[in-house]
Amino acid sequence: MARVSPDLSFLVDKASESLAVRMTAALADLGLTARQYCVLDKASAGDRTQGQIAEEALLDKTTMVTTLDGLEQAGLARRIPSPTDRRARLVATTDAGEALVEKAAAVIQDLYDEVLGVLGPEREAVVDGLSRLVGPGGPLAVDAGAARRRRSSRT
Template sequence: MSALAPARTESDLSFLLDHTGHVLRTRMAAALAEIGLTARMHCVLVHALEGERTQIQLAELGDMDKTTMVVTIDALEKAGLAERRPSSTDRRARIIAVTDKGAELAKRSQEIVDGVHRAALESLPAKDREALLHALNLLVTGHLATPSPAPAGARRARERTK
């Protein structure tokens, strides 16, 4: 005799957020790949243009570990989009400076990112767009602002970047 599966009493929010996030990330990756960037490269360029930031600060903003950040900066340097420079405020620190070529590409990549986001939102009826963004922002700043400590071996979710 087989047991019956328990009845679901709530919408599967985990699936809905995971699936939409996954599809959005794959669309973003494909769109950015057309100009030779990854989402991480875009994130570093944009955040580095906002002000003088160290590699560690940029890694925190982009939720990247040290190794991933080094590989990302190496790729940006190799492409002539960014370079490591001494900090003007702390001679022990090195900042990531975006080159003119990198700033031009960051502008293009931000237009692409905005376009991918716009396309997703425009697929919804107008009245639902603001409601979705409002609800997600409430979750991100409220109940789901801080992850629970992850058990050993669990993957950490990527944090929001602007």
């Protein structure tokens, strides 16, 4: 019986799982989860609604609300009414939230540099290749709605 080689699914899953574990540990020192960092980072761009951030972060509505509740309670973000759509809420980071995003981004960049550093000059090619695989039009691109439904069914 012919075997598939390399086992791409295993390699990508293992890399993702291991990176998530390391990111969780690194962000824990700052009192943040990866999900909280993701939401704060996307909110720091400004003028983003809860829905827009949830879509980009591949979070379902309930998870987004729960995450924002925690960020607001911690004084890191706030929801404000949209000036153009009274049904929508913009997410704004506080000064404390911005400072934490900057610290977390540095921690994550250091982690990425360490992990990707073993690749040497192949680093850019690997990142570019993964980006093409999962990016718009790539063979592994994921419909954001389908991804949210899958993630919400796991929790």
